[in-house]
Amino acid sequence: MQFTAQQIGILLNGNVDGNPDVTVNELAKIEEAQAGSLSFLANPKYEPFLYQTGASVVIISEEFIPSAPVTATLIRVKDPYSAFSVLLEKYNTLKLNKTGIEEPSFIHPSAKIGEDVYVGAFAYIGAGVVIGNNCKIYPQVYIGDNVEIGNDCSFFPGVKIYYDCKIGSDVVIHAGTVIGSDGFGFAPQADGSYNKISQIGNVIIEDDVEIGSNSSIDRATMGSTIIRKGVKLDNLIQLAHNVEIGKNTVIASQTGISGSTKIGEQSIIGGQVGIVGHVSIARGTQIQAQSGINRAIEEEGKKWAGSPATTYSNQMRAQVIFNRLPELERKLEELQKKLQENINKNS
């Protein structure tokens, strides 16, 4: 994949400033770029790298005026970062352009598979599965019976989707993630043992969702665990049975959400957060990493921190004093002593 500055200029609708015939074959950060690389400059703080970079081509703002000589060919665009993101995406699309069925793979005769789909070797597609167009089912993926999948999805190697789950279009799931494992439901018995409560629900994932690697999304006891449109989940996340994640909510890695809890739209949840079961978290809630939420949150758009969590500002104040506790105790003891002296003196 080799392109000239000219070709990239046309692609990005930008003006080429320098040698239009210089070629590039990779993308790189401006501070690391070498000959043959394409880079970009958006943040003014990185401008000094422009005069030292080995990059052959640099995407830059229309208005930029260099303060020293530049050897790279410049492509001038309105928004260099967006233009570069477009290139990143095109690059990845070219990289990950597999199609066709690799052998051996297992596709049940009753499964319906759309056009231009990639099915990697050792992938398993069960009975009654429906897969839309342009999906990429990487090697060693498992898709259980009667799973329905929209168009343009990518399931990376080793993704496991249990039976009856429903997945929209433009959904990306990374390697090792499990969709639809049993919820954790057991009824205690008189003899101290536990009886399994069968988990017969499913998981519904709407359009434009991305889920990282090695996450676990449990199926509902009955009904559905639901991940709404536009949700982004990181790696090693736990969603328990009957959880619902609202539209465009983002959750960082290693966070766990207990059974039947509902997270509002447009929320932002940090890493290693734990949220108790059977509560609702309001729209636009922000939760600091490592927090523990032990109750419902009703006010929208607030920021929370700590375990158990309080409002972010209260938590920050309390934490500052927590670190001064030895000093606080000393002051209290001095005060006791001083008061006693004063009492003795005046008695």
Add this chain to the structure above:
Amino acid sequence: MQFTAQQIGILLNGNVDGNPDVTVNELAKIEEAQAGSLSFLANPKYEPFLYQTGASVVIISEEFIPSAPVTATLIRVKDPYSAFSVLLEKYNTLKLNKTGIEEPSFIHPSAKIGEDVYVGAFAYIGAGVVIGNNCKIYPQVYIGDNVEIGNDCSFFPGVKIYYDCKIGSDVVIHAGTVIGSDGFGFAPQADGSYNKISQIGNVIIEDDVEIGSNSSIDRATMGSTIIRKGVKLDNLIQLAHNVEIGKNTVIASQTGISGSTKIGEQSIIGGQVGIVGHVSIARGTQIQAQSGINRAIEEEGKKWAGSPATTYSNQMRAQVIFNRLPELERKLEELQKKLQENINKNS
């Protein structure tokens, strides 16, 4: 799978009240059920849904007297929740009734496999493996050399069991869980590097254990990591080398237990808990989610919370005051001032 109210009444030993010929083909919650669904009413709080539900059949208590007209056929039993649980289980047994060997799978010629076993495509069964009757080995499962497995086990897609591990009967392991990976043992060397300590032990899992998805259970350095009868583990749990989990103990997701620690029987451990290595935790211990246990617990049946954990009641009291620390500090400062004024006045 379609059943009449009559058939279900016979199955549950209940009395049919209404049209015995109405048919159902799925199970649903009473508030979500539609025509063709079977539901139940156990919690009186849900009674209003009975008069609005679309369910064709509802399982209900023998003694229940409706306070408004009901369109659904009722099946009257002693304990509606238990009766419904039985149906859930039967439903799941029918759903997950695979048997036979799918191709391509890898079964070493020296492996011994019982009757009515399912081996999914791309499953790997190593040399000397012994598998009992009625086991379900889903696609892409790996069973290493000399692993022994009892009867009626289900290992969902992508479970990995390393060599020499021993697994009882009625054990369920969910997708992506790893049994028998190396314990984390390294000896520091004079030059700052670490030498691997080979981990030659195994993992023993007794009967009636269930383990969620993407958990990691390490093999012992020597001897065995042991999960006793009736233990239930959730998703993304870490058990280090030589850990032992006592009978009927339940552990929620993302909890980690460090090397050689022993957890007593009938304990209940919340999610995201961490427990230090080389300690014993007494029988019947309860640990709040996100707690950190940094020492042995000797008294049975106590409840703990916090990181580092204290007794639950102490932790609750301290946390309340933690949140009031700014106020506490202000009071202390006022007191200092007031005392000084008093001293000045009286001097």
Add this chain to the structure above:
Amino acid sequence: MQFTAQQIGILLNGNVDGNPDVTVNELAKIEEAQAGSLSFLANPKYEPFLYQTGASVVIISEEFIPSAPVTATLIRVKDPYSAFSVLLEKYNTLKLNKTGIEEPSFIHPSAKIGEDVYVGAFAYIGAGVVIGNNCKIYPQVYIGDNVEIGNDCSFFPGVKIYYDCKIGSDVVIHAGTVIGSDGFGFAPQADGSYNKISQIGNVIIEDDVEIGSNSSIDRATMGSTIIRKGVKLDNLIQLAHNVEIGKNTVIASQTGISGSTKIGEQSIIGGQVGIVGHVSIARGTQIQAQSGINRAIEEEGKKWAGSPATTYSNQMRAQVIFNRLPELERKLEELQKKLQENINKNS
């Protein structure tokens, strides 16, 4: 695998004291060992077991003088623990000595594979992959296009390595671990949705690295996520995009490190730790389990604890007083009262 005491004595360059013809076929702890086992005694605290052990052979210090009769054959060496470690390693090497290509496996015609390599059934080796000598690629491993791997690596079942990653020699990766999944990068849009930022970098793992099971190591946005020589990572660990882990650093399970953070050499990080993104952690840093690091650490070789973390000693002092907060508040209230009484009395 059966050996005589004589053979083991020669192997370890030790002196046999007792019957040289007794045979052993397994390794065991001295307190659990039975006939046919080989054990060792290094820690004097375990000496009583020597006189009761069922072990047929015990490795012991040259200078050891028994205080009671011993039935086991003794092999006397300079350092019993090291000698035993050598045996553990040899035992494991014999156990895990697979070679050859199992069928069915998928090896792209353009892949280059070294000598004496094991490729398990259902393993996938993509286009342009280069694998060195003596590597063990267990069943169901996925190695994406253009991945480069050195010599003497072991990738246990179900490891997934995405395209373009580079792995050194003597690297061990346990089951279910994912190398090179996309970093978690999304740009918020005006309508509340998020646009994916393509992650086109890779992961570089240097020599002598070991990674536990079910961990997630994300690829860089651009450039590389780097794990330096000699690093040891436990299970269920999260390394985000562009993280760099310094040489010989050790990280316990369930810890997460956010994007672009750099961890210094020879650091020791406990389990369930979280570290914020875009910071540097100094060489030789030690971090207590469950800590949260929310800023850069500049001083080398210090110990940290708490969330948010402070120096270990400060944290310990503050935690002690945290547990006494109810008492502290009571004292403060008494003081208030006493002062008021004193003021009233003197006015």
